[in-house]
Amino acid sequence: MSQTNKPIFVDSKPDAQTLPASSIPIGPFSAVNDAGLNSLAVLESLGDVVYEWNIQDDTLSWSANVDEVLGIPRGAIGTGRGFARHLDPDNLVSRYDTVHHSPANDLGSGIPYQIEYAFLPDLHRPDHILWIEDNGRWFSNTKGKPVLAHGVMRVVNERHEREQRIAFLLKYDELTGQLNRTHLVEVLNESIASSKRYQTNGSFLLAAIDNLALINDTFGFNVADEVIATIGKRLKSVVRGGDAIGRYSGNKFGIVLNNCTEEDMEIAARRFRSAVSGQVIETGVGPVTASVSMGGVIYPRYGRTTPEIMIRAQEALDGAKAAGRATYVGYRRNVERESMRRTNIRMADEIITALNDGRVNLALQPVVHAKNGDIAFHEALMRVRRPDGTHEGAGRLIPAAEKLGFVPLVDRRVLDLAIVALENDPALQLSLNVSAETTGDPDWIASMLARIRSLRNIASRITVEITETAAIRDFDTSVRFVRALREHGCRVAIDDFGAGYTSFRNLRILDVDMVKIDGSFIQHLSGNEDDQLFVRTMIELAQNYGLSTVAEWVETTESAALLKGWGVDFLQGQLYGTPTPMEIDLPTPTQTVMIG
16 A cells, blocks of 8 residues: 555546556545645544455455454455455445446546445355445546545444335334334325226225234233234234235324225135134233224225225224124215215314304303303303304304314314403303313413413413213313312312213312303293203202302293292303303414315
8 A cells, every 4th residue: 555645646537557556545535635634544533444345356455454454364354355255245335336337537536426225245155244335536547447445344233224224114023013004104105096997996904903902901002013913913913915014093094905805804814813812822921812994995986096095994883893893884975964964074174264264163151150140261162153144153153073083173263262352351260161082181281381382361261161971971080180270279160960970079089160061951940840850959958068169051030939939059141141252353364274
C-alpha cells in the first residue's frame, strides 16, 4: 500500500499497461491526513474492513482486521474468485456483477457502488450468515474495462434483521405469521377485480374464535395468544393453493377464496371448522379446546366493493354466532336489512353534517323546586337545527348515533356548548346527559376535567346525568367516572331510574347525588295505582339514602300534587316549561369530523 500523505490518482483513467498493481492506491484509507490522523486505523476501530481489488489479476488486498471481522483467514479470500465462493448463492447482487455489468462509464473519477449481500464464512455452516454492506468505487482503463475497485465493508446483521422484521410486519401479523389486515385487504381487492374481469365468483369468509374472552379470563392473555396462533396455523394448513388467509382483527381471521361457488364456500367452511376443533390445543398451561364460528359472502353477487363485502361477511358471522358455537352462515340478501343499512347511512351523514355545519345546539328545559316552583337548574338537551330553520330533538338522532358509534362526538359537542353557556351566564346551572360510551371515554373525561380546573365556579354549576342502563353496563367504569367528576366538584345524577335493574345499594356504591325517576312512571301517574306505589316507594328509598329526587315528564297538576305530597325534591316536564332552543356560537372547528 502507498504510504504517501495523500492518495495517488492520475489525471487520466488508470491503465493496466501503465499503472502497475503495486502502485495502485487503496484510496484515502491508507493515508495519514494533514492532522496526522490515520484514516485506515479509524475505520478498523469501527469494525469496517477496507479492501482493494485488482481486477486484472483478481487479487484482493485487505486491511489487517479482516480475519477478525469476517471470521475467515485472509488467504481464503485473497482473490475475487475465492471471495465469491463464500457468497450465498441466493444473493441477488454481488460485487463482480455490480462492477462488470454496470451501465455507467468511468470518466476518470470512478463509479461508486453500494450493495448488500450474504457472506458465508464457513461453507459447512450455511446457517451462519454475515450480512455485508459494501460501499466502493471502481475504475476502468482507457478502453472502458474495469481494472480496479476499492471500498469499505461492514457487517450489518442487526440492521438487516431489523429491516427484515419491518418488511415482514408491513405484510404479516406478528403473532400468527399470517397476512395482516392491510395486506389481506389488498389480496381481497385483487380477487374482486379478477372475479369481475373473468366473470367468476369469489368468496370472503370471516372466522371468529368462540369464547376467546373466557380463555383470556381463565388462563390469561399469553394462553389466548397461543390459541390464536395455533388456530391461524390450522386454518392455513387447509387453505387451497392460490387462496389467502390473514388476521382480520383480535379473534378473527379473514379467508379469501378464489373461483368459489356458494356450495364450495360452505364445504370450505366445514373444512376450516373441523381443522380447528378436531383436536385440543396444547398450551403452556395444558390442553385447551377451541372452535370457530364463520360467516361468508359470495362476490360479486352479494358485494362489489371491499367495504361492502366485509360488512356483509360480518353480518353473516353475527348470524352464525347468534346460532351457537362452531356454526356457519352464508350471507343472503335481506330487504329489511338493506333498508335499515340505507337508513343508517343516511342518519350517519345527517349527524356528521350537522356537527360539521355547527347546527348541533342546546335547548334548555327548567327543573323547578317542588316546594315553591322556583327554577333550580336547567337540563341541557341536544337539538339539531334543520336547514329550514326548524329544530329536531335528540329522540331520533341519539339512538342512531349510539348504534353507529358517533355518540361520543355528539357528547363532546354538547360539553363544548354547555361550557360556553355557563361562561356566558354566571347564574346558570345545567345538567347534561352523557352516553354509556362516554363514561368510558378517557378523552371526554380529560377534556371535562381540564375545563372545570381552568374555569372558576363552573364545576359546582354542572350536573352530569348518566342513565341507569349505562351505569350497570360497566359498573366499575361508572364508579370511576362518578368519582372523578365528584372529586372535582360536579354533581352526578342517575337518569331514567326505574327503567333498569339498579338497586339502591348500587347507588350507594356509585355515590351519586341525585336520582331522576323515569318519566314513563310519571306521565300517567294520577290514574295508575301501580305507578303511584312504585314512585312513592322510590322517593322514600331515595330519601333514606340521602339522595335528591327529580320527577320527569310532569304534565298535570294532579301528578304534581301527588309528587309534592310524597316529598319529591324537583319537578320537570311540560307543566313547568318546554325545552327552549338557544344559539351558542362555538369557535370554528379546525378539523372536519369524518366518517370511518
